Amino acid sequence: MNTAVTTPLSPGTHTVNLERVAQRYHVAGTGPVCLAHPGGPGLSWEYLRMPAAEEHLTMVYVEPIGTGASGRLPAHPHGYTRERYAQALDGLIRHLGVARVHLLGHSHGGFVAQHYALTRPDRLAGVVLYDSAPVTGPEHFAEAARNMEVFARRNAGRPGLRDVLDAWESLGGLADDEAVTLAARGLLPAYLADYWDHQEEYASLFSVTGTYISGLDDRLVPDAIDDRAMLGSFAVPALVIAGRHDVICGPRWAGELADGIPHAELVLLENSGHLGHVEEPDTFARAVTAFVAGSARDHS
Structure with a gap:
């Protein structure tokens, strides 16, 4: 009798316990590994599914802690700072067993990805800041x-x-x-x-479903974001993508990110709002897969 061997990157749904908090994630596709961190914070991961990208990449869709079937922090709905999300990504990347991954963050997930790239560049082959911004407030x-x-x-x-x-x-x-x-x-x-x-x-x-995340740390202090002064220290290849008609994180912020990050690539999706992977899936996937292929070669 043959028994299928399941690895951390086998297609399907997985759960790993990270510091006593369950981290759920979903794997689809083949190729270089790209983690996708959804937005909100608190939105269910399914909206970020990218079938066109899965044809070329192993997409690992993160179900962030505090959201969906992943575990809650003791201070829930508080405590979900960018650093805490980054710590969860640390554990997940170690679990996957990949030396360097690509990290794609959408909307609030982009804020997390920026923080991760600024604080842990040695763990990334590249970062995709998708409908993100360098500042909140x-x-x-x-x-x-x-x-x-x-x-x-x-x-x-x-x-x-x-x-x-x-x-x-x-x-x-x-x-x-x-x-x-x-x-x-x-x-x-x-x-x-x-x-x-x-x-x-x-x-x-x-x-799409949502989980209420307060935006406060466990001491009830807002997790304020302003990365503008630090963008010049980016040491990770970066692709910035935004929809021309995005009302939340549109061309203004994409331009500031691309101008501030050394050698960043900028792609504006002319017929998209905040969900370009749905509105222009093939154009979006081509941009992401080309970037991943290029930055993967740089680290080979």
Whole structure:
């Protein structure tokens, strides 16, 4: 009788215990290893699935601690700082047994990836900052608010626009998993460049779920982010990708990242919002796989 051998990179769902906290992850595809860290924080990983990239890469979709079926910290919903997420990535990379991996972070996952690249460059072959930004806080929110105003004007009269704007206005008061899930689903039309003309195509995205993560450390201090002064010290090959119509982490922030990181590549997806891997999957996958192939050769 033959028994299938399961390795840490076998296709499927895996769970590893890291410092008494369960870390769940999902493996698909073949090729160089690329970890994908989703956004939110607190969004379920499934929205980030990239079938086109899986044709060329072994995608390891991280289910971040505190989210989905991964374990919770004792201070939950607090304590999920970028450094704590980075420590979980440390344990996962050791478990995978790969000397250097590529790390792709989307949205808040991009903030985590930036921190990881700045603090642990020797563990990465390259980093993909996907719809990320170098800063959070009032400046970032003001830019997003301006972009939402443009989105509302461009889509005036569309059915459901009011619901999208209500979801946007609810963000400051989220306090439980149900509210996070409703807000994530309510905002989806704003996260896509052309939702209303492609509703059936994007219907599956509305299965996204959310876990409430406070954004505070275990002492209830905000985990503030401003990496701008440190971008010049990047020692990891970097690809910056953003959608031209992204209201949250769009071209302004992509440009600042690419300008600040030495030798960074910049790709703007002209027909995408915040979810370019769904809106322009082939263009997105070509950019990521070409970058991974190039940076992998540099470390061979």
